[in-house]
Amino acid sequence: MAAISLHKVVKRFGEVETIHGIDLDIKDGEFTVFVGPSGCGKSTLLRLIAGLEEITDGTISIGDVDVSHAEPGDRGVAMVFQSYALYPHMTVEENMGFGLKMADVEPSKIKKQVKHASDVLQLGPLLSRKPKELSGGQRQRVAIGRAIVRDPEVFLFDEPLSNLDAELRVEMRLQIANLHSHLGNTMVYVTHDQVEAMTLADRIVILRDGRVEQVGTPMDLYYKPGNKFVAGFIGSPKMNFIDAIATDIDGFQVSLTLPDGQNVSLNINVDTCKKGDKIKLGIRPEHIQLVSGESNALTLSFHADNVERLGNSTYLFGHYQNFDGFKVHIPSDQQVKRGDNMDLYIEEDNLHLFDEQGLSIRDYDSIVAIKEFCG
């Protein structure tokens, strides 16, 4: 096991800089997930840690060792890719032991390591099969097994589940979570699937255009997004954003004018905001209610253009004022049909506020503080 530390890491491909001076500390034994939109640099960053790409500037250390310019094989890492890349003519057992065989490891030791990995992944009954006799999920387990037999300090996963169908992905996701709790190694995992990120990660690193937008536990990123990009990226369906103008700020109170002309006064502590500022108000679809409650801060008139019933819950897609594509996630027992007009209710605690640059201006810690103060 080993901690990983990136210090001002830069990567340029020719003239083009794609990683712009990233600082990041990954703790020993932590499961860290890199997420972000396509092209943001997730795979490049992982490959820089693995040594499959050379850094242009900065340093990378694994454990106490500076590996910035070390060969991949000398870094104590094992990587699992999206494509399993198994040798078709070899059995599962031979595939798993091949790397050790090439490194001239004794056959009895190889057998022991393969046995250990196949026990961990429940591959025992499949050891004598060839890859073509395996399902996609089983093949990916063999690829993971091949990494385990090398007994690395760090596992690096590059979208390992993206070739699998939806059901298998869920199964393999659970297997990888079990693997981490069983082995306890430091693991870094790249995905663009936010469900994988939320469910697997101890900490998520959200990347955008080669920079880190925010690092935090899944729940921190969900409840306390540092900016509008993170708020929109984490959560499904995505957070709704509506425009507002700050008309008054007074300590723990901020007054806003909404697009429908209503003025609302919120008991919210904002860090940096002044009268006349344009604000984006963020509202998660699942934080909207159709029934008025005691602590509602906001009521919005909504028209449902579309209704999707999934059985366990219902999604409404519609508009509030001129905000098309406004999304609402409600329990399935609520009777709503396409074309209905209704009021939406949102509680104060569930509102997010962003300034014109997209930075969060809500002091999230004061939510807890105010609650504690008020008992």
Ligand SMILES: Nc1ncnc2c1ncn2[C@@H]1O[C@H](COP(=O)(O)OP(=O)(O)OP(=O)(O)O)[C@@H](O)[C@H]1O
């Ligand atoms: N070998 C390369 N030569 C030139 N540019 C590259 C190379 N590899 C990656 N890039 C560029 O670096 C940027 C980051 O790519 P990367 O593959 O790391 O993104 P990603 O976030 O993993 O994307 P995806 O989710 O689509 O796999 C992209 O703009 C890509 O075009």
